Amino acid sequence: MAKIIVVTSGKGGVGKTTTSAAIGTGLALSGFKTVVIDFDVGLRNLDLIMGCERRVVYDFVNVIKQEATLNQALIKDKRTDNLFILPASQTRDKDALTQEGVGIVLDELAETFDYIICDSPAGIEKGAQMALYFADVAIVTTNPEVSSVRDSDRILGILQSKSRRAEKADEPVQEHLLLTRYNPARVDAGEMLSVSDVEDILAIPLLGVIPESEAVLKASNSGTPVILDNASDAGQAYDDAVQRLLGKELEHRFLHAPKKGFFQRFLGGK
């Protein structure tokens, strides 16, 4: 049985697409046949972050409207085996996605894939609800600040009430918290919420903490998912998150700012 994972947040720009690309790649590297679907119709950028934008011919909406087959629209990743991308359309409006149409495409994908990752658009309206409706698992992507946490809470409420699992009164959607753009120095300075603050407010299990990292920007500029940058803190943190998703128990890393030296403290350096 394929697992459908939605990467969602409510708030925009928190790192959903970065996360979808990284987790999708990580699952494929672990040997699972994985497809990442861009639900952000009109604002597509998953293909950019995954470096396949020049190979997009057909898209998700074409498949839903039966203007193309899935095989025509799926893009096979060049670097990673087992990894496919179903890009969003840049031109069509969001109403092109219908629940029935999405359901049919997901059913067909479920026949051959192990994991289906849905990269949700921002917001809590129709587009975001469409992306999470069929989910078995949700990765709630959150930045350590009050407005992002509030929006994540909102999305958790929608998962509880408007997902297919909620409507059918099945087992609820499995919820995971992924804290991204975490900056321990700013947490220490009281400018950002800490991991435990966020855990306390959202009360769902922590899948991982991805530090704020220059490697992310570098990776997206070069169209390479950051998880492939083994040397980077963000890449390693995403790798840990994938392993936890697969059931491994790993300690959380990158939670603390590097210790200041004696002289820095002595001189009151920030």
Added chain:
Amino acid sequence: MNDACFQLKGSAVSIIVLELYQFSDASFTEQLRDKVQQAPQFFQQSPVVISLEKMPADHSPDFVARLEICRTFHLQPLALRAVPVHLLDAARETGLAIIPATGRSSTPLETERDAPQAEVIVKKVVEEKQVRKPSKVITRPVRSGQQVYAEGGDLIVLSQVSEGAEVLADGDIHIYGTLRGRALAGVKGDTDANIFCHTLSAELVAIAGNFILSDALRKQRWQQSAHIHLDGDSLHVAEL
């Protein structure tokens, strides 16, 4: 207060209803005997309500004789239900209670009048009077944007109530996690309603329309367990 002689209480009692279809002495006795023999234990000293709801209007039963027959089979007639106007005097003479029909008109239907077979139906009806509405129990967090209302009773939340969420009840509200959102108890005006929470961090608490906002709450048991209740028309935040 202790010199009260009694207290009146609502209660639900399970009772047998004997629904009369027609009156013919011989078959009534015979059929009742059959029924009782099927389950003698069940009928032993059982209270019964005799219902005339389904009986054709032109029948004029002899109540006294009917009650006698019931008593020979160890039933205890308590009341007569749905007595038509022309039989009211006779019914009153029996000394039994007279109770109204169950909501439908006492004029019988044609088809029942034409029913060929005389029949006595004895059915056990659990007349459930709602004494108390069960509490609404929520096991998962109530999230921002969600609203939960326990109508006619208490609300119990075994988890937290997020900022931006709202919980309401006609009765009490119990929250066994952190209350960060809004909680409104006694929303239909019950001034005896209470709010209990494990950790108080609320945006607003209200009882019967009297409310306190978070700014004022911060001075009273903030981030601690709390019991909120009305004292006159001012809200009190007490230790739990």
